[in-house]
Amino acid sequence: QLQLRESGPGLVKPSETLSLTCSVSGDSISSSGYHWGWIRQPPGKGLEWIAGIYYRGTTYYNPSLKSRVTISLDTSKNQFSLRLNSVTAADTAVYYCARHIDGSAVVAGYWGLGTLVTVSS
Amino acid sequence: DIQMTQSPSTLSASVGDRVTITCRASQSVYSWLAWYQQKPGRAPKLLIYKASNLVGGIPSRFSGSGSGTEFTLTISSLQPDDFATYYCQQYNSYENTFGPGTKVDVK
Numbered sequence: 001q002l003q004l005r006e007s008g009p010g011l012v013k014p015s016e017t018l019s020l021t022c023s024v025s026g027d028s029i030s031s032s033g034y035h036w037g038w039i040r041q042p043p044g045k046g047l048e049w050i051a052g053i054y055y056r057g058t059t060y061y062n063p064s065l066k067s068r069v070t071i072s073l074d075t076s077k078n079q080f081s082l083r084l085n086s087v088t089a090a091d092t093a094v095y096y097c098a099r100h101i102d103g104s105a106v107v108a109g110y111w112g113l114g115t116l117v118t119v120s121s
Numbered sequence: 122d123i124q125m126t127q128s129p130s131t132l133s134a135s136v137g138d139r140v141t142i143t144c145r146a147s148q149s150v151y152s153w154l155a156w157y158q159q160k161p162g163r164a165p166k167l168l169i170y171k172a173s174n175l176v177g178g179i180p181s182r183f184s185g186s187g188s189g190t191e192f193t194l195t196i197s198s199l200q201p202d203d204f205a206t207y208y209c210q211q212y213n214s215y216e217n218t219f220g221p222g223t224k225v226d227v228k
Binding site for chain 1: 222
């Protein structure tokens with residue numbers, strides 16, 4: 001059964017870099033043929049797609065975040081990661097990792113539980 | 122950017138009611154629209170993709186319709202487990218956007 005689990009610091013200082021990892025079990029990120037990605041949700045607000053990555057490494061970014069975001073795969077650990085630079089309080093959110101549905105880079109079919117990241121000094 | 126709106130923002134309903142939620146796009150997204158359900162403290166769950174395709178395991182009381190700029194999510198007979206917030210997502214390109222959500226609560 002597919003499971004995704006986010007991990008990383010729950011508190012990040014303004015102007016620093018937010019780094020999160022998604023550990024995947026029940027599927028191989030390097031051979032299953034899916035896109036993997038990150039979506040976030042500020043407390044009490046709606047959803048925002050951040051980035052996606054194809055199992056072969058092609059990346060897709062939300063244009064509004066593209067200058068600050070990097071998504072990458074670590075196939076040896078069956079994980080993928082998110083880095084968001086120069087964070088501000090507006091980046092405070094629950095961050096979800098997801099496997100997208102077949103043929104899509106942005107429609108999330110399976111989700112992790114999410115992890116809250118707070119940006120504060 | 123394609124802007125998404127949803128109506129109503131809140132819908133009060135009773136078990137057994139037929140519920141319809143509308144999602145509108147600022148320009149055509151063809152049939153590239155998905156619907157999600159989210160309960161408090163939980164990750165969203167994908168219900169429907171490509172406007173009307175029901176995800177496996179999702180009850181048949183959920184259905185989606187529409188194309189272009191106007192879409193609907195219908196719950197034919199609301200069940201206790203369906204009280205939640207529903208989001209639409211357009212994905213005409215990878216520059217996708219979500220609607221602001223519709224909360225379905227108890228009347």
